[in-house]
Amino acid sequence: MRPRLKIEKRLVTSRRVMFLASVLSIALALLAIALVFWEYGVDPIYAYTEIFIGSFGSIFGLSDTIAKAIPLMLCGVGLAVAFKALVWNIGAEGQLLMGAIAATGIALYVFPDAPAAVVLPSMFVAGFLSGALWGLVPSVLKAKLRANEVITTLMMNYIASNLVNYLVYGAWKGLKEWGFPYTDKFPSSAWIPTLPIGTGRIHYPTLILALMLAVLTYVLVMRTKLGYEIRVTGENPDAARYAGMSYFKTAMLVMLISGGLAGLAGVGEVAGNPSHHRLRYPQGISPGYGFIAIIVAWLGRLHPLAIIISSLLFGGLLVGGDAIQVSLGLPFAVIGIFNGVILFFVIGAELLLRYKVTIEWRREG
Amino acid sequence: MKRFPDVVANDHIDFELKAGEIHALLGENGAGKTTLMNVLYGIYRPDEGKIYVGGERAEIKSPRDAIYLGLGMVHQHFMLVHPHTVAENVALGLSSSKFLFPVREVEKGVAELSERYGLKIDSKAKIWQLSVGEQQRVEIIKALYRGAQVLILDEPTSVLTPGETRDLFNTLRRIAKEGRSIIFITHKLDEAMEISDRITVLRHGKVVATVRASETNKRELARMMVGREVLFRLEKKPAKRGEVVLEVKNLHALNDKGLPAIKGVSFTLSQGEILGIAGVAGNGQRELVEVINGLRKATEGKVFILGQDRTNCSPKEVIEMKVAHIPEERIRMGLVSNMSIAENLVLKNYRDSPFSKILFLNLAVIDQEAEKLISEYNIITPSKKTQAKLLSGGNIQRLILARELSENPCLIVAAHPTYGLDVGATEYIRTLLLKQREEGAAVLLVSEDLEEIMSLSDRIAVMFEGVFIGILPAESAEVEEIGLMMAGAKRMTDVKEGS
Numbered sequence: 001m002r003p004r005l006k007i008e009k010r011l012v013t014s015r016r017v018m019f020l021a022s023v024l025s026i027a028l029a030l031l032a033i034a035l036v037f038w039e040y041g042v043d044p045i046y047a048y049t050e051i052f053i054g055s056f057g058s059i060f061g062l063s064d065t066i067a068k069a070i071p072l073m074l075c076g077v078g079l080a081v082a083f084k085a086l087v088w089n090i091g092a093e094g095q096l097l098m099g100a101i102a103a104t105g106i107a108l109y110v111f112p113d114a115p116a117a118v119v120l121p122s123m124f125v126a127g128f129l130s131g132a133l134w135g136l137v138p139s140v141l142k143a144k145l146r147a148n149e150v151i152t153t154l155m156m157n158y159i160a161s162n163l164v165n166y167l168v169y170g171a172w173k174g175l176k177e178w179g180f181p182y183t184d185k186f187p188s189s190a191w192i193p194t195l196p197i198g199t200g201r202i203h204y205p206t207l208i209l210a211l212m213l214a215v216l217t218y219v220l221v222m223r224t225k226l227g228y229e230i231r232v233t234g235e236n237p238d239a240a241r242y243a244g245m246s247y248f249k250t251a252m253l254v255m256l257i258s259g260g261l262a263g264l265a266g267v268g269e270v271a272g273n274p275s276h277h278r279l280r281y282p283q284g285i286s287p288g289y290g291f292i293a294i295i296v297a298w299l300g301r302l303h304p305l306a307i308i309i310s311s312l313l314f315g316g317l318l319v320g321g322d323a324i325q326v327s328l329g330l331p332f333a334v335i336g337i338f339n340g341v342i343l344f345f346v347i348g349a350e351l352l353l354r355y356k357v358t359i360e361w362r363r364e365g
Numbered sequence: 366m367k368r369f370p371d372v373v374a375n376d377h378i379d380f381e382l383k384a385g386e387i388h389a390l391l392g393e394n395g396a397g398k399t400t401l402m403n404v405l406y407g408i409y410r411p412d413e414g415k416i417y418v419g420g421e422r423a424e425i426k427s428p429r430d431a432i433y434l435g436l437g438m439v440h441q442h443f444m445l446v447h448p449h450t451v452a453e454n455v456a457l458g459l460s461s462s463k464f465l466f467p468v469r470e471v472e473k474g475v476a477e478l479s480e481r482y483g484l485k486i487d488s489k490a491k492i493w494q495l496s497v498g499e500q501q502r503v504e505i506i507k508a509l510y511r512g513a514q515v516l517i518l519d520e521p522t523s524v525l526t527p528g529e530t531r532d533l534f535n536t537l538r539r540i541a542k543e544g545r546s547i548i549f550i551t552h553k554l555d556e557a558m559e560i561s562d563r564i565t566v567l568r569h570g571k572v573v574a575t576v577r578a579s580e581t582n583k584r585e586l587a588r589m590m591v592g593r594e595v596l597f598r599l600e601k602k603p604a605k606r607g608e609v610v611l612e613v614k615n616l617h618a619l620n621d622k623g624l625p626a627i628k629g630v631s632f633t634l635s636q637g638e639i640l641g642i643a644g645v646a647g648n649g650q651r652e653l654v655e656v657i658n659g660l661r662k663a664t665e666g667k668v669f670i671l672g673q674d675r676t677n678c679s680p681k682e683v684i685e686m687k688v689a690h691i692p693e694e695r696i697r698m699g700l701v702s703n704m705s706i707a708e709n710l711v712l713k714n715y716r717d718s719p720f721s722k723i724l725f726l727n728l729a730v731i732d733q734e735a736e737k738l739i740s741e742y743n744i745i746t747p748s749k750k751t752q753a754k755l756l757s758g759g760n761i762q763r764l765i766l767a768r769e770l771s772e773n774p775c776l777i778v779a780a781h782p783t784y785g786l787d788v789g790a791t792e793y794i795r796t797l798l799l800k801q802r803e804e805g806a807a808v809l810l811v812s813e814d815l816e817e818i819m820s821l822s823d824r825i826a827v828m829f830e831g832v833f834i835g836i837l838p839a840e841s842a843e844v845e846e847i848g849l850m851m852a853g854a855k856r857m858t859d860v861k862e863g864s
Contacts, residue, residue, distance in 0.1 A: 004426075006410065006426065007426075007427070008409070008410055009408065009409070011752075011754075011755060012752065012755070223725055223726055223728070224724050224725050224726060225715060225716060225721050225724060225725070225726060226724070227726075228708070228715055228726055231701075231704065232701050232704070232712065235701045235702070235703050235704060236697075236700070236701045236702070238697055238698045239697075239698055239699065239700060239701050239712065241660065241680060242658075242660065242680065242690070242692060242698045242699065242712075243680075243684075243712045243713055244659075244679065244680040244681030244682075244683075244684045244685075244713070245681075246679070246681070
């Protein structure tokens with residue numbers, strides 16, 4: 001008896017298959033990364049236990065995991081909307097930073113003395129608009145000059161990142177920061193309140209906003225005219241044109257939503273994370289949330305509600321990564337490998353969504 | 366035997382093909398012809414049953430196995446990579462192709478085959494630039510290049526003119542004479558009678574009979590195929606012409622290659638009238654349809670709809686004028702295959718009340734409308750939530766017609782509306798178009814099927830190389846004359862509109 005793979009086209013892909021494919025891709029990724037641990041002379045099972053305990057095993061770990069899931073959720077949901085319309089936004093990182101800049105501007109220069117009830121909402125609005133505007137530029141370039149948005153959104157990240165650098169080293173450099181590349185600390189009216197749980201980093205208004213927006217986005221995609229246009233455009237751009245839908249309009253709106261949500265994530269980071277409360281150099285604000293969110297969105301199969309779960313998973317991964325760095329002395333780059341390998345398997349699992357693969361046993365000869 | 370969700374597509378089929386034989390597989394859409402061939406070609410796996418090739422039990426698990434066994438397939442919907450050239454498409458998946466510059470060698474071979482069988486294909490042309498008819502020839506070359514001993518053709522003539530069909534038949538006879546076998550899938554009785562040695566008739570997934578072509582007749586075949594007696598003539602009332610709906614003046618437009626495709630076309634079309642445009646694919650019909658629907662820019666000239674200038678409007682503005690468009694490439698343009706039937710049915714009117722209010726879709730009304738249209742247009746489907754891609758060819762076209770005709774259009778632009786459809790569906794769709802004409806719609810009918818043009822049109826325009834060679838009244842038009850005009854051999858000296 002020997003096994004043979006039997007591959008057949010799937011006519012219908014059920015929810016269950018989608019879920020199983022996601023679970024399977026994570027399992028395979030964990031197996032592959034086990035080899036990396038093994039190479040470092042670390043027992044993979046021990047490493048995974050450490051990661052799990054570090055991120056989900058205690059109230060401290062869990063609170064950090066949730067805190068890190070907030071920006072991932074916001075960016076991931078936004079990206080899912082864009083990806084659904086086949087608009088490849090790789091610029092969530094830059095859009096997040098632009099949101100952070102806008103929040104800082106409001107907190108330090110526009111409303112330095114206003115009460116929280118004025119400052120906080122203005123920060124969120126300004127953050128959304130500024131991220132949305134940053135997303136709008138590539139979509140206009142695409143519509144008018146046919147510039148590929150993968151390239152332009154990616155490059156806009158560097159512009160945003162250097163803009164942050166310019167501000168924290170130059171124009172907005174803090175007077176009381178001893179020469180560090182930080183702005184001054186926000187007045188306390190511009191701090192997003194946090195829950196007194198664990199490490200106290202869960203800025204719950206942002207969390208609630210993120211959850212609400214995930215649900216709203218789901219409704220947007222499934223129940224609204226715009227959502228219908230997004231789905232048709234993503235499934236068959238020719239049919240969308242035939243039906244009189246404007247690709248430019250759809251692409252612009254999804255980039256506005258996508259950029260806006262990333263912008264909100266930026267607001268949450270500078271004003272909500274108690275270790276910030278100021279703008280600092282770009283890597284200090286985000287360890288690449290905008291990029292990790294791409295994986296979060298795909299792992300959630302672009303379903304806004306599933307992305308809530310996948311963002312928690314990746315929040316845990318980031319926290320667990322910190323934990324093994326400390327306890328096992330592994331380089332932080334291992335987490336980068338983690339992300340890459342998971343994305344690899346998640347995209348690879350697309351095959352399982354389109355084809356049914358079964359193993360059949362047959363007699364020799 | 367092959368089961369699909371909720372349907373048995375092939376029910377215990379016995380089928381036998383001899384060397385050097387042309388064997389027609391005749392049946393209506395949804396009879397299971399394409400499924401059977403897809404099983405042979407390894408795209409689907411049978412749930413029961415066995416396949417033998419040259420007396421040996423064959424397990425065909427993928428098209429690769431099928432090709433290895435000498436099977437070549439020309440699908441109804443072509444399997445070509447559009448941005449690539451002809452030679453690149455042929456080279457794709459060839460196990461013998463070199464790692465570097467795999468295409469060079471192939472180009473020579475393609476030119477040779479093209480020469481040998483008179484297929485007239487430029488190996489360096491990009492697929493998206495080719496007409497449907499030319500794309501089909503690429504598919505044939507692809508199969509021959511792989512050394513196919515059995516060539517399977519799925520509805521090959523639906524895209525061809527009578528002349529091209531004759532050429533294809535000659536090619537096929539030459540191929541068969543070399544000892545290769547051909548399976549010719551069709552629903553056209555005349556063709557099955559003309560080209561094949563034997564005919565196997567399928568109905569509802571079962572074999573009705575296998576007969577020698579010389580020992581049967583059209584009537585008998587039709588009865589076996591449909592299961593009842595078939596009417597071959599359509600009832601058509603005299604035209605009641607009303608106001609002018611569409612006026613095209615000196616229209617010019619470019620094709621995808623950026624070359625002039627329409628070179629000064631003018632005509633008018635009135636309420637209650639069908640204007641048929643006959644012509645070989647690639648003579649500007651597709652571009653004309655696209656310009657009228659706002660999908661392509663005119664470089665010169667004007668398009669008036671109901672007296673209003675609608676030149677170079679957006680597709681949306683044209684839709685708002687109540688113009689229905691039955692597109693040439695149904696699946697590529699007219700359908701969102703992964704979405705449900707209900708969602709596909711509102712593709713054109715989802716913006717309007719009562720299907721949506723302000724921002725939101727009204728799903729209850731959309732579902733209701735779907736139920737209504739499914740029963741009104743006899744779309745055969747397990748449910749309104751079924752994904753559109755699971756429908757058979759005829760039902761896909763019913764879906765598109767249901768969507769396009771349900772809004773009482775003033776103008777219907779129908780491109781190849783019955784292409785690839787069976788007798789029953791064709792009869793139904795033609796009746797629908799005639800009914801729309803009686804109700805006062807103007808119909809612009811583009812078709813390569815001369816029989817269709819002759820039986821439906823009030824006036825017939827023949828398009829050749831981007832111009833109307835002439836517009837004739839249908840009563841006095843002769844098939845031979847139109848055929849000559851389609852080939853560009855005859856021009857009307859006085860290019861005036863017939864009335």
